Amino acid sequence: MSESTMDTIAPRQDVAEVDPQPGSTKPDPILTVDTMVRRFGGLVAVDVDHLEVQRNWITALIGPNGAGKTTFFNLLTGFDKPSSGVVEFNGDKLPEKVSPEKLANDGMVRTFQLTKSLTRLSVIENMRLGAQGQLGERFLPALFKPAWSDQEDEITTRADELLERFNMTHMREEFAGTLSGGQRKLLEMARSLMTHPTLVMLDEPMAGVNPALTQTLLEHVKDLRDQGMTVIFVEHDMDVVHEIADWVVVMAEGRIIAEGTPKAISKNKAVVDAYLGSHHGDDLEFDAEGNPIYEKHRATAEEAEIAAKVDAELDAEERAKREAARRGQAAQQDAGNPDDDGATA
């Protein structure tokens, strides 16, 4: 990593210039998604109206389980076909049916939630596989070693540099299947870099990795940005998101419900609702037959935004009043309960 490259990378002060709205426009999007829908029978797994991913940022994609993050990832990387939708990558509109291999050739590479190390290939062979445009991967030239040995040497040099950077040189000749879970994550990330990507998509890069190695992985992800790559990653660990993400996109029930900086997003009401349910802290309401009403109101993205603003403006008095009311009701309930009565009295 030379200093000159460091200098050319602007710090992410432009984060402040972007409107923290779901589907907001970015100054220089590398990836633009429009009206992407994926249905599994009657279930709408992904329904994204508009999303732009800023070039050279680390964008985190978060959301509760079943929010459609991985499905969305698969749609973007060509491993699944959307029911409808338009994707623009690097300014080019992608065809409706696009294969993962085509996207990888164009510079979009991904890793997997369940690490896919090629078990019975050595670490260095895993790495070499990542290189693009290898003459020796064509059938007839493959038969004649002189045709591809020079290119192979170049690839090996580059692979060794990457292994060095990821501290895996000592494992070079080992079968990938003998690596630990964390080392496999490292290998998969290093291998994906062999493709010379411009956009790196990491599906839960930290899952199942011990905390010490998490730090290493985080540094590597930051390195990618510093080298001019764009990173999108799915993650559950909010500490990780806070530490490295420039921008956070939140999904729930297939939709994008919020966008913003990590700091702002953890205070966003729509996000908190998505994770904890929109009625947390509220009293249950009952209909005429005495059944609780669960889904009276679900915040849409716009409403959530308004709600977030309103929340911010709520003064302490208001909150205290609500608190007092709740306490009063709790006391009433307690009074109605004969068992508790004796204990509290």
Next chain:
Amino acid sequence: MDWSSIFTNAILAGISREAAVFAIAAVGLNIHFGYTGLLNFGQVGFMAVGAYGVGISITQYNAPPWLAFIIGLLAAVVLALLLGVPTLRLRADYLAIVTIAASEIIRLTFRSVALSDWSGGSNGISGWADGFYTFSPFDPSLRYGIGTIKVFGNQAWIIVLGWSLAIIVTIITWLLMRSPWGRVLKAIREDEDAVRALGKNAYFYKMQSLVLGGVFGGLAGIVLSVGQSTVQPDAYSPPVTFFIWTALILGGVGRIWSPIFGSIAFWMILSLSNNLLDGLVNVGLLPSAITAGVRGGAVRFILVGLGLALLMVFRPQGMFGDRNEMMLEDR
């Protein structure tokens, strides 16, 4: 017991044209299963279309041997494409189902009465292979060999031809598998999606692998039918596929030389077990009921099966495999 004839027979079986044929077909299977992870349970189907391709083009269309040979190989290419196009995008199991069914469909089609003018029905077609013997440097009336291990000229020609081809296809496989092309195949065997994510068209590579291994299967079928001077449908029945699998596993899956040595070992073990049983019966150590009539063959296969089961327990990697590498699969 006549030990010298038992061993002579074992060596003759080990170098026989059948062993060479199995070796060539097992090289193809090794490319499919050992390197690409494709489950082909119909290798005998490729052998059949190769053999019939040669036989029919000579008897029906008077093709010269070299052209018939190419047609036989092209027939295997066509079969590979037919099987691969619909199944290779699906999970591995589908190819297994389709190949085993296809190999039976092929046999029954060539065997059918309706096509008997063309493919000779259940008798097959014979008397067309002479053209392949005109290149033979051996005198058909003389016996060639070392010591007591001798074969007639024509047989010697097929043995030389068969093993030369077996070594050639093995070398081709070796050249390919050390190349980046082979690396992609091996990676597909491990995880297809990872390969696709790295920008390789896994489907295309699987197709290439299926075609190449299928062509080697077709080549094996041609050698077999030329050696027998006839192409007969029931020589291409499903058990042949599984004997080839046995030879491959015996040698060790995914190893360059395992098809050749696995095949030699397979035929030697069959011959040894047969002759040993006969010998033990002759000297009165075993009751004659064991080898009487058709039971002899059955007992022989029981012993071979038992031996293979023990091999799987104590040496699952075969003769050439690496046990540590093999155990990685389970993780």
